[in-house]
Amino acid sequence: MKLYIFQVAPNPTKVRLYIAEKNALGRALPVDEVSVNIPEGEARTPEFLKKNPHGRLPVLELDDGRCYAESLAIIEYLEDKFPEPPMLGNTPEARIEAREMERYIDVGVMMPIGQAVHATRSPIGLPPNPPVADAANQRADGALGYIDELMSDGRPFVMGEQPTVADCTLAAALQFGRYGRLSCVSGHGHVATWDENYRSREAVRGIVIV
Numbered sequence: 001m002k003l004y005i006f007q008v009a010p011n012p013t014k015v016r017l018y019i020a021e022k023n024a025l026g027r028a029l030p031v032d033e034v035s036v037n038i039p040e041g042e043a044r045t046p047e048f049l050k051k052n053p054h055g056r057l058p059v060l061e062l063d064d065g066r067c068y069a070e071s072l073a074i075i076e077y078l079e080d081k082f083p084e085p086p087m088l089g090n091t092p093e094a095r096i097e098a099r100e101m102e103r104y105i106d107v108g109v110m111m112p113i114g115q116a117v118h119a120t121r122s123p124i125g126l127p128p129n130p131p132v133a134d135a136a137n138q139r140a141d142g143a144l145g146y147i148d149e150l151m152s153d154g155r156p157f158v159m160g161e162q163p164t165v166a167d168c169t170l171a172a173a174l175q176f177g178r179y180g181r182l183s184c185v186s187g188h189g190h191v192a193t194w195d196e197n198y199r200s201r202e203a204v205r206g207i208v209i210v
């Protein structure tokens with residue numbers, strides 16, 4: 001399988017972190033990365049649009065050529081294919097909790113951070129829009145406040161003792177915020193500590209690079 005990615009872009013990063021975590025747990029997935037330069041338009045070429053008509057990343061291409069382009073669907077497909085060791089928890093309840101938290105982080109943190117970065121320092125050249133950036137920063141700040149409260153018990157990962165897909169999405173979002181020079185974790189000391197610890201781990205080295 002091939003995974004089409006671009007460094008620091010948050011949705012591909014989330015999938016790359018999932019694969020790296022799975023690898024660190026002892027399950028190397030048979031996925032080769034292919035870099036596609038978004039700012040240079042490589043995701044919008046006629047050839048790439050055949051893989052994803054939306055011109056976005058990530059894309060997972062199966063060995064038979066079928067392509068899939070939603071980051072969480074890709075992760076869940078890989079988890080279905082390679083369920084051991086689990087990255088979504090060992091019980092149905094643990095899995096719903098990890099999925100619920102991943103959705104909360106994706107919608108409440110990653111999406112507004114993406115909007116704020118594109119409204120201040122867009123890597124694809126979108127015009128600055130300070131009111132949109134302010135509103136998006138406030139939304140992300142509110143969600144991070146909730147996560148900060150959860151992490152105040154000192155848990156090493158978002159869901160507790162083991163990394164899950166929720167960590168992958170949070171780390172990908174915060175990296176994109178740093179790329180955009182946003183101060184996402186300021187005022188959220190527990191999230192800031194988690195962030196430092198998470199990205200200093202050997203497992204994710206080379207993926208969280210900003």
Ligand SMILES: N[C@@H](CCC(=O)N[C@@H](CS)C(=O)NCC(=O)O)C(=O)O
Nearest residue numbers: 009010011012056057058069070071
């Ligand atoms: N819903 C998709 C979103 C994919 C997406 O927006 N990818 C961004 C990179 S993080 C992209 O390719 N942007 C390029 C563009 O919009 O031109 C997912 O979760 O994977």
